Structure formats: structure tokens, C-alpha cells
Amino acid sequence: MEEIIVSGRSIPHVDPILDIWGLPISLYLFLGGLAAGITIFAAVVTILKKDEQYSTAAKIAPIITPIALAVGLLFLLVDLHHILYAWQLFTTIRLDSPMSWGAWTLLIITPLSIIWVAMHMKSIMPMLNMGGCCLGVLGFFIVEKNDGSQVNWEWRYPFLINFEKFVIAQKQVFAWIMLVLGLVVGVYTGILLSAFNARPLWNTAILGPLFLTSGLSTGAAAIMWLSSDHHEVKLFSKIDLFLILIELFLIVHMIMGFRAGSEIQIYAATFFLGGDFTVIFWVFFVGLGLLIPLVLESMELVGKKVPVAIVAFLILSGGLLFRIIMVDAGQVIRFLY
Amino acid sequence: MKTTRRQFIKISGLGAGSLALATPTFNLLSGKQKPQDDIKSKRYPNYCEICFWNCAGWVYTNEEGKIWKIIGHDDDPNSNGRFCPRGTGGVGSYYDDDRLKTPLIRYTKEDGSQDYREATWDEALDLIATKVSEIKNKYGAESIALFNHGSAGKHFTHLFRAMGSSNIAAPANAQCKTPRENAFKLTFGHELHSPEPLDIQNADCMVLIGSHLGENMHNGQVQEMSMLIERGGTIITVDPRYSVVASKSKIWLPIKPSTDIALLLAWINVIINENRYDKEYIEKHAHGFNELKEYIQPFTPEWASLITTLDPTQIVLAAREMAAAAPAVIVHPGRHVTWYGDDTQRLRAVAILNALLGSWGRKGGFFFSSSASVGKHPAYKVPYPKPKWSWMDIRPGDFPLANTGITNVLVDGSHPDYTGENKIKAWFVVGSNLPVSIPNKQRTLEAMDNMEFIVVVDTMPMEITSYADVVLPEATYLERYDILRLAENRYPTVALRMPAAEPRWESKPGWWMAKQLGDRMGLNQYFAFESYEEVLEAELSKLGVTLEQMKEIGVLKLERPYDDAYMHEGDEIEFETPTGKIELLSTELAALGFDPFPKYTAHAEPPAGYYYLNYGRVPMHTFSRTSNNPNLSDLKKEHDVWINPIVANDWGIKNGQYIWLQNQAGVISDFPVKVRVTERIRWDSVFLPHGFGHNNPKLSRAHGKGVSDTQLISNVMHDPINGSTGMRLNFVTFLTEDPRKETEA
Amino acid sequence: MRYGMVIDTIKCVGCTDCVVACQTENNVPLGYARDWVVEAVVGTYPELHLEIRTERCNHCIDTPCVRTCPTGASHIIEGGIVKVTANECIGCGACIESCPYDARYVHPNGYVDKCTFCDHRVANGQDPACVSVCPTYCMHFGDLDDPNSEVSKLLATRNSKVLAPEAGTKPQIFYLI
Secondary structure (H helix, E strand, O other): OEEEEEEOOOOOOOOOOOOOOOHHHHHHHHHHHHHHHHHHHHHHHHHOOOOOOOHHHHHHHHHHHHHHHHHHHHHHHHHOOOHHHHHHHHHOOOOOOHHHHHHHHHHHHHHHHHHHHHHOHHHHOOOOOOOOHHHHHHHHOEEEOOOOOOOOEEEOOHHHHHHHHHHHHOHHHHHHHHHHHHHHHHHHHHHHHHOOOOOOOOOOOOHHHHHHHHHHHHHHHHHHHHOOOHHHHHHHHHHHHHHHHHHHHHHHHHHHHHHOOOHHHHHHHHOOOOOOOHHHHHHHHHHHHHHHHHHHHHHHHOOOOOOHHHHHHHHHHHHHHHHHHHHHHHHHOOOOO | OOOOOOOOOOOOOOOOOOOOOOOOOOOOOOOOOOOOOOOOOEEEEEEOOOOOOOOEEEEEEOOOOOEEEEEEOOOOOOOOOOOOHHHHOOHHHHHOOOOOOOOEEEEEOOOOOEEEEEOOHHHHHHHHHHHHHHHHHHHOHHHEEEEEOOOHHHHHHHHHHHHOOOOEEOHHHHHHHHHHHHHHHHHHOOOOOOOOOEOHHHOOEEEEEOOOEOOEOOHHHHHHHHHHHHOOOEEEEEOOEOOOOHHHOOEEEOOOOOOHHHHHHHHHHHHHHOOOOOHHHHHHHEEOHHHHHHHHOOOOHHHHHHHHOOOHHHHHHHHHHHHHHOOOEEEOOOOOOOOOOOHHHHHHHHHHHHHHHOOEOOOOOEOOOEOOOOOOOHHHOOOOOOOOOOHHHOOOOOOOOOOOOOHHHHHHHHOOOOOOOOOOOEEEEEOOOHHHHOOOHHHHHHHHHOOOEEEEEEOOOOHHHHHOOEEEEEOOHHHOOOOOEOOOEOOOEEEOOOOOOOOOOOOEOHHHHHHHHHHHOOOHHHHOOOOHHHHHHHHHHOOOOOHHHHHHHOEEEOOOOOOOOOOOOOOOOOOOOOOOOEEOOOHHHHHOOOOOOOOOOOOOOOOOOOEEEEEEOOOOOOOOOOOOOHHHHHHOOOOEEEEOHHHHHHHOOOOOOEEEEEEOOOOEOOOOEEEEEOOOEOOOEEEEEOOOOEOOOOOOOOEOOOOOHHHHOOOOEEOOOOOOEEOOOOEEEEEOOOHHHHHHO | OOEEEEEEOOOOOOOOHHHHHHHHHOOOOOOOOOEEEEEEEEEEOOEEEEEEEEEEOOOOOOOHHHHHOOOOOEEEEOOOEEEEOHHHOOOOOHHHHHOOOOOOEEOOOOOEEOOOOOHHHHOOOOOOHHHHHOOOOOEEEEEOOOOOOHHHHHHHHOOEEOOOHHHOOOOOEEEEO
């Protein structure tokens, strides 16, 4: 029998188990992954010049991106303990710190994602109810226009009109930039955790690809949910099916990696193989969040009618649950010494 | 339920108008505090009052002049400049917002219930002076008893002597070291006192019997033990628990509780029969060796093995280790030694073993300590009146060798069942939490209920304060002048205590209270000084230093007048025993009709499902006094009961679970205690650190945390030699459900 | 120059004086601690082994905390002492997550706090508070680069170990065993 007693301390959020990072961080990672997934799909569809065909992916779903990023950032800020000093994040760029380049990437991608939405505004929202109060902030940027065309509004300031023209002209370049930034955010959410080699569970190279895949999967699910176009739903259902398979492969790979790893990693694996996180991980995340959607999407492929909303909901909640589990379990499993 | 005259009052809601919070407040915009530079800080000399070791040190204040930290004094032989955690955490005793804040007076409300009200000092002191004078006139001053502890007690001792009562006792004796002091006096003609004159730093071997040095932070001894370890010396530990020091021992003997005398006799047997004793020393200085040799023959290691459950070869090996190191060997006399009621005899065996090894008066064994003497202020030169009777007359004939007042005899004289002549009628309790420090709490409560008047002086709302008629808030040691510390050690020292801050709230120093009462009771001549500085100045003048100089140096280090720390070759030594020799055979015990040699007696064993209740110390707390100290409670908020995994498995008890303890007499603990399932305790015992389980809710940090061992110690074995209270023959069993819920249902 | 500590587990009794000394010296708020004591027991009664050691920031050479800090609040000063600048710290917790020793915590004021090796005392030529109070003299502080320092000599003559070497941080607190 081994007994370890720590005396003289019981520090909030550190003892008896670490929980410096709680739900806000999980939500932040989830929203970041979702935003990244949607951005990547929008960019790819645009690069492939299929943005008219898959307009939900290219134009409508990206509306979620700035919202997800903003809310995600809000959660990140909520989790900062010395919040009044948050501006210090932007006084330096520290390439070694995922937190630093994550902050900078978000600083860049958030306005770009808003521009992306604005670029498609006339196409997705041609007729705005100009008298309504629901315009909100948008009211500061647009004016009513009645020239008989299909669009009943125009940007309020000439530089906005010019800028729109410029962006639309450079749409392909813009899409490439968004693709790169989307990938950075997608991978970043995983690397944020895997950079901590003090936490054996996080300290695996698979976490980056796994989080990216999961982010793409949630992105695809969001597009499926929003799309009313049968072909688009089917395409993203197929993509998602593929992503789920990759995700499953990566998960198995990760756990097997732990089993074959150092003493601490073997110990980490036990948390998922009989330990405290076994049921929530295998039943709720893998079962409900991956396998059932996998089955449902396969059924859809062979022509069965499957409610898309359920599939999308399962995948999205699975994605969130996965991040909650990883953040929690990662902090529980500490170095043995 | 019997109604008591004296209701337990929870001191609450009083003194709520407290000053600014002592604890710093925090805000998000704060930059980091600049660390304090102690070289530039102001410091005030003091000696620690958190435990009896009384280490001398410095109290530092920060830039705002508030108490910041306490550091040991380099010239202090008790601490060598290093305090233990309790001394370092002593700042918490000043900052504790649960402290008593104003004098309190018990009163009866219209509905018949009792409560305290805040009072002014004049009001409280006048009331005490009137009541005490009344009782004195009616029953004599002797009927008023003083229970004291620590340096504040000395001022009240002076008051009591001046009043004409010598009924003064401290739990530090009959609940602690009396058997040891008796045994060493009987054997070597010399008591050990405090700090014990153990030359551990020069010893090659130290034997600890039930003493868990390192968990009891007897500072100087812990430091010297570390030196012994550093030098590769041998430690032998006898303990049913794998104590910290057991883990540092070459030989650990996991003995069956209550069988120590058998082991000691076997060791004496081995050392004599293998001719490993110090022949020259014994021949020259000892009395009764041949009788001892004859007496000891039956007590072989094999005999002891059957009793103690120890491996006989280990017993022999341990004896040989000691002998190999002799005379630089110490069979440690321990401190709290009141275990089984035959403790004086056990300590006699320890003393005899030390004598055979020749360690008394030898380098690496027991040295002779030296202490300073100071002058006297005229107020302290006035002769005291002679009391007509004292605590010795309460139970005449009992406990012939009791050398100081016995707390439990005073309790006997106070109890309604006492039929003798010399009744106690009123109590003064100074810095001593009697319901928690004297075993058999119920009897103590009954005695208190029988008192006409009780005054309690304390810094904290301890349990005892709830039974007082008047409660006086004492300033902590960091806020007051006090008696000079004249510690006995390798060299004599004088240490000053002076305030480093003004007393918080209305608290006052003990000397001030004693003087105010003395003045009010017409004892002015005993208190003919305006401030205590006057008294200190007069005392110091004999040494040629002024108080101002002492404030600068803190500790006055003096030379030993003679080179007499150890015995010298060829010295003719007259020991202060009847034979003038080291009495292996105690002529004094024989004359009183006790066994002249220690005898092993089998003690009761726990019935099935019960376990020996072994209690002990944790390094960050002193008794029950520090469990509410914010800094020390931060280190250990609650204790746990140690249970062997085999036992826990039998009971289906899990690590970290809370259980209630019930003793052999059916006493159930007030609160539950957390279980620590650990291999470090024997299967027939549990271990419960002492000092927890406070039941006064006003102790906001300590209340309800764990189990009071004192509550469960209802079986008390009085040592017939001196009346000390053996407390280790209590057995506990486990209750996994809240027992009080059941009775309510 | 590289400051480090050598701690003798054979002498330590686990009294936690180091903890309370640090708290008072550095005004560490109650409920928080920059150092602590670990007891590890192995074996079965009565064949037991107990190791007691006082732990704190290891002031590693390879510092994941400094690496993961997004603002540069966590930094290394002369002698290899790892420190946090309070008003550069945003309290994101990345350094806490990155420390294999759980040696950092969020101060109630919001910034991350940790052991400083009492650099304010070291600047005065004093030992860190924990070292200076230890009643068992089990802690030693000094320059590991100096072969004549007490710490270097102890490491040269005694068996020692570091904690979690597999974390790869090159900790600078050594335990004599």
C-alpha cells in the first residue's frame, strides 16, 4: 500500500485536484473548434468556387463564426483571474506560448470573420426590414435603398462600399487566408492543451489533429443543421461520417498510445479504461456523440430518412462533452512522484 | 437530565464592535506587495508562549508597524535562532479575531437563562475582588484554587500566595511529567525540569519510548536529534505506531501498548547479564546493584517477547546498540508520561537503564544545566502568609511523592462528593482549558458546577470560559511585558518579553490584572509598582543590565559559573538521595511501602471490537491551545484517526470517511473524525492526535473539527506514588452512523 | 550562477515550519501556500518506509511555466530564479497547468503567485525564509554552479534525486535520500 499525505496546503483550485480550468475553458475550446470548422468549410467551398452551390456552408453558417468567437473569447476572459490586466496579452507575441498566439489569432480572425459575413450580406439578406428595430448595430452601417433591385439596402459610407468591392474581388485570397487561420484556430484548441507536458493526458501529439477533426465535425454538423438544401446536407453528412471515422481512429490511437507509453500515461489510460471517466467517455461521448450519429448518417446515405437536427445536436453536444472531459480529466491526472 | 446551576454559555455576539480586520483584504487592481526587508524592520524581543519550551526570539513589525513575523534569537539555547512551526505561527495568536475582547460577567436573564454581558474592567475587577474577599472571609483564602499554565500564571501565583492560598496546580504536572520527575529524583536525586538536560547533540544513541520527537516539536531536542542523525548516530524507537522518528530509527520496536516495563526490564537484564553496563561508574556511584542483578534474572528477552510481541533478538540487539554507544547514550525520559498508573515505576526503569549505561552526567548523556538568577523587586520580597492547609491535605495520605499541586486533587476537593474538611469553593483558571486538559471531563464539569465563583483568564474563548462567572481577556504574549525567562540549559540566559503591539480590544496583561485585584483586595504591598517595567528593571539590575539594554539584545547570554556540565573523572559526587548514591534500589520507595524495583504488571486489554486509544501530538499544534490559531489551523485544520488497513477492512471503513468514536464506558465523541487508513498504526490500536474536537462554537476555526481524546479518556489510572493520571487504558470502538440521530429518532 | 536547494529527506520531520515561515515572510494569504510537505509511506506494517520532503517551485532550468506564459509575466531572473510579475500576469492559468509540481496558484488578488526563493532575502545575503527557520537543518540553499558551495558539496557526497525527472524540466531542488 502506498500512502501520500500532503500537509500544510489546501489551495483553492489546486488542491486536492487541479481545477484551474473549468467549464468556461471547455466552452471556449468548443466554440473555437466550431468556428474553425465552419471557417475551414466556408473557405474550402469558396476556393473550390462552389460557394453558390453550397451557400449555407459558404455564406450562412459563417454568421455563427464571429458570434462563436466572441462568446468564446468572453468565456476565456471570464476565466482570467487578473482580468483587468488582460490587455497585457497584446503587448507581446510569445511564439512558445499557445495562449499567446491563440490570443493573437483570435484578434485577427474575429474581425476577418465579420468581414466574411459582411461580404455575403447582400447575397443572404437582400431585403432587410429597415423600419424594424431588429437592425441594431447594423443600423449604423447601412442605409435604405430603393432602386428596384433585389437588395433594399446599401452601406452607409463610401469606404465600406469600396471595401466590399475590394473584398469580393479578392475573395479567393481572402478564402485562403481564412483557411489558414481556421486551421490555426482548429489546431490551436488542441495544442493549447497538448503543450502542457505536465499533464500526462494532454501531453500527446494526437490531441491537435483530434481537436481539429472534432472541430471540423461540429462545423459540418452546424452546416447540416442550418442547410435546407438536400444536396448540401447529404454532402456534409458524408464529410461528417468521414470525420467521425477519423475521430474514432484518433481516439483509439490516443488510448493505445497511452497504454504503450510511460508509467504516467499508462496510469492516465486507466481513467478511461475502468476509471472515473470510463462511462462518460465511452457511453456519452463515443456512444452518443460519435457512434449513433455515425449510424444515423450511414442510414441517411443508404436513403433512410433521418432527422438532421438530431444528428447535428448529438455531434455538437458530443463535441462539447469531449472538451469538458479532456479539460477535467487532464487536470485530475497528474505526475506520479 | 440533571439541571446544572452553571449553564454552559456560548460566548457569542459579544465584542462584535471589533476594530479593523486584521487579515489583509484583496482586490484585483493591486500590484504585488513589495516584500518586507527584515534588515530594515523594527524588531522587539520576546519569548514564545505557544508552548512550554519558551524559545526566545524577535517579533518583527512591518512598515505599518503591525506585527509581521517571529524569528528565533541566535543566542537562545532553546531554539538556536530557529523556531518551530508553532512559534513561527505565533503571529496568528495576535491576529485571531475570535479572541476574547472585553471582560464578561455572567448574569441571569428574566426567563432564568444565563448569559454573559460585556463589562468594564473596573466593574469586573470590583466584582471579583468583592466575591473573592467574601469567600476568603467565609472559608479562608485556602478555599480558592488556582489552575494555571504558562507565564501569566506566575502573576496569579503571586496574587494567590499573597492572599494566603497555595492551592495552585497546573496540568503540566499530574497530566504530564510528574512520574518522570519523581523517578529521576528517586534515582539520581535530581529532577529533569524543562528543557530536559539531554545532551542529544553529542549522543551516539538515543532510545525513545513512546516519545515521537519530531511530531512533538520540543524545539531544541528536535534540532539536536537532527544533528545526531547527521552524525550517523543510532535511534531506537519503541512505539506501536510507525512514528516519524520510527522511520528514522535503526531499530523500531512496534511494541504492544502498555507493556513497556517488560521491555525495559529485559534490556536491564541483557545489559547486566552480558556485562555491558558501566562497571566502574556503577561501582563508584550506584546503590543496590547486586539486588538489582538478582531481581532482574527472570526478566529475559524471551520472557519480554511473549508480553511485548517483540522479536527477542531485536530486544537484545537494541540493548547491545545502547551499550555500544555508552556513555554517549540517552534512554529518553519522555515528557508526557502519565500512561498506565504505574508510570513512576516505568520511568524508574528508564532511570536505572541510564544509570547502568553510565549516561547520567556524561557527555552525550544527561548534562547538568545552569540557569541565571536575577534580583527581586521589593514587592516580591514581602513574605507571604502561611496557608493553614493546602492541596496535600485534601486527600491526606494519598500520593506521598506528589511534588507539585495536582489538578485532579483540586478537582476532588471541589467535587460535591468530597466529604473531607478542606473544601475548595472557588476557582481561578489562568490559560488552562481544564475540560480538555484534565481527563474525565464529566467530573471536572461537576466540580465546576459546585463552585461558588469561577474566574477565567484567557486570550481565547476556550471551553473553560463558558463555565466562568467572570471572564477576563488577557493580552497575548506579543502585546505585554512579562516575567523574565530564566531557562535552564547548557549556559544560563535571561530573555525579555516586551510588547510589539498594543493589546487588541480591551485585553490586558496578566501582571496588570493580578495587580489590580491585589490592590483592590488590600494586598497593595505585594504590588507596589506602577508598571511591570519597574519590576523588570529591579530584577535585571543584579545582572548589571538595564531594561533598555535588554530591549536591544533580547537575550542576555551568561557564562556558566563553573565547568560542571558533565561529571569529571575522579569527582566525588554526593547524589541527593537518601544513600547519597544513584539508587538503583530506591530506599525511599521501599520506606514508603512501594516496590523498590520496577515491576511489570499486566494491564487491561481492549475487548473484542475495541482498540487502544493512543493519542499524541502533531508538530503544528500545542495541546488544544492552537487549534484556532489562523496560521496554525491553516497548516492542519482537523486531525484524523489512524486505523490499520486490516481493521478498516474488517469494519468496512474507508479512508477519508467520518466516524464517531465510543469508549469502553460508552462515552461517545461529540463530533465525528476523519479516518486515515494507514499501515503506520498497529492493528490493536488507533492513533488520535490530541487537541482537536473543540465544542465552543466561538472558536470559529476549531469548533467541531475532530474528536476530543480527553472526552474519551474516562478511565483514569492514578499512580499511587504521586497521583498522576494514567490515561492510556481507554479503548475505543467505531460508530459509522451518527449516534445522536438514532437516539433522537 | 544557479541557485538551488538541497533538502535532506533523512533529517526532515515534516513539521511544516517552512510553510508557515514562508507565509509570514512573504505575506502569503491564509489558505494558500508557496511550499508544503509531502509524506510518502510504502510497505506493510511493520515493514515500512516513510519519506518526508518539503516541496516548492523547483526553479527548473527548462521552464514550461515561462514558456507557456502569454505575456511574459513569468520570467527568469539572475541565478535561475523563476518569478512572476504581478501586473503583467493576466491570471490565465497556463503556467499552473504547465507545472508538473503544482507549485503555482492564483493569489486572491488575481495574479499567479509562487515561491521566489525569497530573492529579496537572497539579495541581502540571507537564506530563503524556509531554509532559515528549519529546526532540523534539513534544507540548504546556494549556488549549484559553485563547486565549493554547501549544496554542491552535499550533492557530490550524498545520494540524491529530483522529483518527476521524466517531466524533463531539469528541476533545481535536489532531495538527499
